[in-house]
Amino acid sequence: MDFSSVMEVVGALGGVGVIAAGIGGVAGKIMSSRAIEHHKASLKEQLETHKSALNKDLETHKLTLGRELETHKSELILGADRNRLILKRQELMFEREHAAAVDFLKIFYGVMPDAWAPDLDWSDAQREIAENLPEHERQLKKFLLNHATALSQEVRKLVASARSKASDGSFEVAQETSEGSYEPDQYPSNTVNKIVDEFYEALSDAEKKIREDLQNGSFSG
Structure with missing residues (x-):
């Protein structure tokens, strides 16, 4: 195209x-x-x-x-480790507190003499407690040496006061007796009886406080 x-x-x-x-x-x-x-x-x-x-x-x-x-x-x-450490310390402290309570109760219940006659009264108990004050003082000294760190301050003071009373009473009993024992018809003086009363009162208060603190979970401090 x-x-x-x-x-x-x-x-x-x-x-x-x-x-x-x-x-x-x-x-x-x-x-x-x-x-x-x-x-x-x-x-x-x-x-x-x-x-x-x-x-x-x-x-x-x-x-x-x-x-x-x-x-x-x-x-x-870290928190778990810290809690385990705290728990372990609490367990160890409870064991120490329990051991202290057991040892104290042995001493406390050993202070009151067994009833050897139906007509015994507090004056008879005072005389036997007074005669055993040197042994009580020795036991309380040993108790404080072994358990002082596991006790509350109040309990330590009460036990220390009882030990001091036992020491004072031992001296007074020695002045009133020839070999630390009263004659069958002889009873402690009012001075010794007053010391025995104060000694037992301090122990009783300590026993009540220990029981109270244990019920609250601890008596260390």
Whole structure:
């Protein structure tokens, strides 16, 4: 087909304007497609950047949580160890307190003489207690040496007071007797009886306090 034939066809189709419109339409489609591809590429790049930032933040957060978890675990282990140590100390202290209570009660119940006759009264008990004051003083001294740290301050004072009374009474009894024992028809003086009463009162108060403190869980201090 020669040029004249082509022009005739173009003319039949509406002329050069139609061709220009067709070319413009094709060019517009091409430009629109390129714009879309460019926008898609830009969105993809932004998405990858955002994903990278999120992954970085996630790793940082994981590391922070890991460090916090290890710190918390260490604190829990330390707290558990501390609690076990406190519990062990409490157990040991209770054992010492129990041993002190047992030893004291042996001394306390050993002070009062057994009834050897139906008509015995307190004056008879006073005389036997007075004669045994040196032994009571020795036992209380040993008790304080072994258990002082397991006793409350009040109990220590009461036991120490009883021991002091026993020591004073031993001296007075020695002055009134030849070998520390009264004759069958002899009774202690009022001075000795007063010391015996104060001695037994101090022991009784100590016994009550020990029982009270044990019921409260501890008598150390």
